[in-house]
Amino acid sequence: MKKLFCLLIITSILLPYQAFASSPASAHFTLQDYGLGAGGTDTNTTSTSYKLFGTAGETEFGKTTSAQYGAGTGLNFLLKLNVPPSPTLSNPGNTYDRLQIVVNQGSNASDVLYAISISTSSTFASNVNYVKAGNTMGTTLTTSDYNAYTGWGGSSGIFVSGLSPNTTYYVRARARISKFSETEWGPISTGIATANPTLTFSTNNSSITFTTLTPGNSYTDSSQSTVLQTTTNAYNGYVIYAKETKPLTSGINTISDYTGTNTNPTSWSGNGFGYTTNDNNLTVGPGTPTRFNNGTNYAGFPSSSASPGDPVANHLGPIQSAQITNEQFTVSYKVVGTNATPPGTYNNVILYTVMATY
Amino acid sequence: MYKYKLIGKKINLYIIYLIAILLIIRASSPAFAQTLPKQNLSITPIIQEITLIPNTAYSYPLLITNLADKPMGIHIDINGFDPTQEGSQGFTPQASPLVSWTTISEKDTIIPPLSQKQLMITITPSIDAKERGYYETFTITPFISQQQTVKTPLVLTRFIGVVFATVGTVHYDDLAKKVTIQKFDPTKIIFGQTKANLSLQVRNAYFTHFIAKPFLSITPLFGAKRTVTLEEKHIFPGSTRSWDISLPLPTQYIFYKATIAVFVGNGNQILAQTYFFVLPQQVLIALCIACALIVITLMRKRLWKFSFVLLKG
Numbered sequence: 168m169k170k171l172f173c174l175l176i177i178t179s180i181l182l183p184y185q186a187f188a189s190s191p192a193s194a195h196f197t198l199q200d201y202g203l204g205a206g207g208t209d210t211n212t213t214s215t216s217y218k219l220f221g222t223a224g225e226t227e228f229g230k231t232t233s234a235q236y237g238a239g240t241g242l243n244f245l246l247k248l249n250v251p252p253s254p255t256l257s258n259p260g261n262t263y264d265r266l267q268i269v270v271n272q273g274s275n276a277s278d279v280l281y282a283i284s285i286s287t288s289s290t291f292a293s294n295v296n297y298v299k300a301g302n303t304m305g306t307t308l309t310t311s312d313y314n315a316y317t318g319w320g321g322s323s324g325i326f327v328s329g330l331s332p333n334t335t336y337y338v339r340a341r342a343r344i345s346k347f348s349e350t351e352w353g354p355i356s357t358g359i360a361t362a363n364p365t366l367t368f369s370t371n372n373s374s375i376t377f378t379t380l381t382p383g384n385s386y387t388d389s390s391q392s393t394v395l396q397t398t399t400n401a402y403n404g405y406v407i408y409a410k411e412t413k414p415l416t417s418g419i420n421t422i423s424d425y426t427g428t429n430t431n432p433t434s435w436s437g438n439g440f441g442y443t444t445n446d447n448n449l450t451v452g453p454g455t456p457t458r459f460n461n462g463t464n465y466a467g468f469p470s471s472s473a474s475p476g477d478p479v480a481n482h483l484g485p486i487q488s489a490q491i492t493n494e495q496f497t498v499s500y501k502v503v504g505t506n507a508t509p510p511g512t513y514n515n516v517i518l519y520t521v522m523a524t525y
Numbered sequence: 526m527y528k529y530k531l532i533g534k535k536i537n538l539y540i541i542y543l544i545a546i547l548l549i550i551r552a553s554s555p556a557f558a559q560t561l562p563k564q565n566l567s568i569t570p571i572i573q574e575i576t577l578i579p580n581t582a583y584s585y586p587l588l589i590t591n592l593a594d595k596p597m598g599i600h601i602d603i604n605g606f607d608p609t610q611e612g613s614q615g616f617t618p619q620a621s622p623l624v625s626w627t628t629i630s631e632k633d634t635i636i637p638p639l640s641q642k643q644l645m646i647t648i649t650p651s652i653d654a655k656e657r658g659y660y661e662t663f664t665i666t667p668f669i670s671q672q673q674t675v676k677t678p679l680v681l682t683r684f685i686g687v688v689f690a691t692v693g694t695v696h697y698d699d700l701a702k703k704v705t706i707q708k709f710d711p712t713k714i715i716f717g718q719t720k721a722n723l724s725l726q727v728r729n730a731y732f733t734h735f736i737a738k739p740f741l742s743i744t745p746l747f748g749a750k751r752t753v754t755l756e757e758k759h760i761f762p763g764s765t766r767s768w769d770i771s772l773p774l775p776t777q778y779i780f781y782k783a784t785i786a787v788f789v790g791n792g793n794q795i796l797a798q799t800y801f802f803v804l805p806q807q808v809l810i811a812l813c814i815a816c817a818l819i820v821i822t823l824m825r826k827r828l829w830k831f832s833f834v835l836l837k838g
Contacts, residue, residue: 263570301738301788305697312792328738328757329790332570364572368682369565369592375678393680401571402757415678474618475685485756500678512676522685523571525608525759 248342248349249273251281253356255324256338260487261400263332263364267487268298269324270340272316273353280313280343285327289337289358304329313343326487335360366405367398368521375517377502386438386504393498393517395480400490401523404483406451408520409498410476411468415440417511422504424467429477430454432464438503441465444479446496451478451524465501468517475520483524565592566599566684568665573688577659580652587629587644587686589665591636598635601644602664603627606687608734608761623659623690626650648690656693658733658762662686689759691733697791703731707765709785709797714804721801725768727787729760736760738788741770746780774803 251273258266270281283298284291299305299312302325319325330336335358343349371394380386399405415422425441427433430453432443445462458464469477480496498519567590577583591597605621630645650659663686708726715721727737739755758766774781781801788794804812 299792301740301786301792301794303738303788303790303792305791309792328736363569363588365567365569366571366684366686367565367567367590367592368684370680370682373680375680377677398567399571475683483756514676514678516679516681518681518683520683520685522687525572525687525689 248279248344249275250350251275251340251342251353253354254283254338254340256336256356256359258359258361259489261362261490262326262402262487263362263400264330264402265326265328265487266330266336266359266361267324267326268319268338269322270316270319273342275342276344277316278344280315281319281340282308282313282343283319283327283338283340284308284352285336285338287334287336289355291337291339291352291355298325298327302327330361332361332363362400364401364523365399366401366521366523368407368519369396370394370519371396375500377500380502380504380508382506386506386508387502389499389501391500393500393519394495395498395519395521396493396495397480397482397521398490398492398494399523400486401525402484402486403524404486404491405481405521405523406478406483407480407496408476408522409442409468409479410471410473410518410520412471412516412518415502415513415515417509417513420509420511420513422502422508422513425465425501427464427466429466429469429479430458432459432466434460434463435465435501435503438505438508439467440500440502441467442479442498442500444496444498446480449478449481450483451481462497462499475522476518479519481524566590566597566665566667566682567592568684568686571684571686573686575648575688575690577648577650577654577690577692579650579654579692582647582649584645584647587646587663588641589636589644590641591638594638596635596637598633598668600666600668601629601632602666603629603661604664605661608660608759608764621659621661622651622654623648623661623688626654627661627688648688650692654692656732657691659690659692660761661688661690663688689734693732695731695733695735695790697789697793700731700735700789701793701795704729704735704737704760704787704789704795706785706787706795706797708767709783709799711783711799711801713800714802721770721772721774721781721783721803723770723772723783725755725770725785726765727760728765729762732762734759734761735789737766739768740786740788741772742784742786743772743774744782744784745774746782779803 252271254271255269256266257269268283268285270283272279284295285298285304286293286295288294296304296306297308297312304327305312337358338356339352339354341350341352375391375393377388377391378384380388395407397405397407411424413421414424423439425435425439426437427441432454435441443462443465444459446459447461448456449459450456459466466477479498482491482494567588569588570585573585575583575585589599603624604618605624607619627646627648629647634642634644636642663684665684665686667682705728706725707728708724710725711721711723721743723741725739725741727739729735736757737760738757740752741755742750742752744750753770753772755768755770758768760766779802781803782798783801784796784798786794786796
């Protein structure tokens with residue numbers, strides 16, 4: 168009986184101390200109830216071993232303060248997260264359908280989750296979307312759209328895609344931890360605009376002048392070339408194709424095309440008119456990317472009926488951190504005749520076609 | 526006498542100056558008759574993605590900038606094309622309703638040097654336009670406006686811009702149901718190297734195109750997951766696109782799980798998972814030695830007898 172009574176006493180003492188959440192406590196002090204009426208001062212809510220989470224205070228003898236005690240000025244939320252500052256929004260690659268977002272943690276812990284909202288309105292009054300899984304945009308925000316700082320790419324951030332070209336966007340973020348603590352939306356970032364998809368292409372010449380082919384030069388000239396220069400912000404990069412309108416022709420006479428092909432270019436052998444390229448990473452088209460062996464293997468130009476021709480240079484994507492600017496590739500030509508080649512002025516048209524890939 | 530000599534000297538000097546000025550003018554005169562203008566153009570937009578409404582006009586500007594210091598004529602052709610095959614960028618002209626709906630303010634124009642020209646593209650789908658994707662190309666070809674006697678091979682350039690249009694509303698949850706991962710296939714056992722080669726194929730059975738965003742995750746047994754973002758690609762209705770991926774792997778793990786998540790838009794994704802083994806060179810050598818030791822242990826009696834016979838014989 169005595170034991171049962173002791174047990175009851177102990178239980179009745181311990182039961183009130185069961186807490187659904189840990190109570191604010193130091194080594195020698197635990198705040199059991201920290202609603203209105205808990206402790207603190209009007210200038211500080213913390214000490215070495217104590218921190219106030221709730222408001223404090225009561226009046227006594229007509230005063231709300233004493234030398235060691237003062238009432239707080241309002242109710243603080245329990246364990247509220249810091250409202251995250253505006254994410255950093257930028258367009259480093261001058262892109263037209265995506266922008267880079269870097270979340271700013273605002274001194275929150277590493278396990279805090281963030282949601283990102285994006286809009287074309289500087290006040291988020293309309294056209295509000297949310298960055299979803301896969302860094303795409305959607306119109307609704309769900310729990311699965313919250314992600315930790317590392318999940319949002321950390322200091323490198325992420326690229327949100329599916330944006331419209333030539334449009335200014337704004338972003339903001341909110342923080343959440345567990346189900347019970349979420350901040351309001353943070354401040355709105357500076358507006359950053361997407362660009363337009365652009366392609367600039369130029370050549371350094373518009374005609375090729377071979378030296379006169381004579382026995383003195385073994386009827387050979389391989390000194391001519393065309394430099395192809397490209398600038399683009401196309402995400403998937405670009406490809407340049409080449410073809411000729413006809414073989415080198417003078418009246419009824421022609422110089423045949425070199426027998427090597429774009430799929431299988433070869434070290435020069437024999438005669439004809441052909442080309443090589445110094446693009447040693449020609450990934451478009453069948454054949455190995457290094458098939459031209461840094462400008463030492465040759466192929467003949469495809470005929471006019473081939474559309475748009477054979478690939479001679481490319482730079483594939485993804486292009487998003489920096490656009491392609493003034494990238495150059497050189498196509499070099501070689502013509503070899505024989506002493507049986509009829510004399511004359513031979514000409515044709517070499518057509519380079521450039522396009523953005525997708 | 527001296528006075529006349531001085532005047533004579535001055536006149537000679539003036540004549541010399543005049544000749545020099547004339548020579549300078551002659552050298553700096555533009556040689557249109559001798560040289561062809563180089564092509565140096567900038568086009569925007571080079572890719573245009575639009576949503577169309579039947580019987581409603583959609584207009585946008587096509588900006589062409591002549592960056593050369595000489596005038597440049599350009600000609601524009603509009604053609605349909607079929608983008609349904611992997612690598613089908615041959616742009617063989619094809620019939621397309623989109624072409625018949627499209628008008629351009631000028632198909633032939635001359636752009637002054639260092640100037641920009643704006644041409645208006647207007648697309649008005651017919652009232653009975655079906656819900657689907659429509660595709661066309663703009664081919665912009667510079668031409669030389671003056672008559673030339675062609676004596677040498679000429680170099681000409683051409684641009685191809687593309688238009689991807691959709692009539693209808695895209696519902697991404699429906700789209701996700703119509704997209705399938707047809708192949709997600711790493712080499713199952715990789716010997717002697719620490720690089721994984723994976724192939725991915727995604728097929729689109731939806732009524733219009735979308736942009737596929739694949740994320741590849743590789744998780745070694747007892748190791749940390751590593752996620753790689755693959756290049757986004759347009760996938761057109763009824764077609765398949767492929768990715769070939771080569772990834773270096775850490776040397777200490779053998780068993781890997783590979784997961785591919787292909788996002789189609791609005792957070793919707795399709796998933797596939799597979800497994801593969803990597804046996805680096807040092808592990809292979811260790812395995813061979815271990816196998817040899819096991820064989821020797823199991824067969825030691827026979828081996829001992831065989832060697833005894835050999836020595837005796």
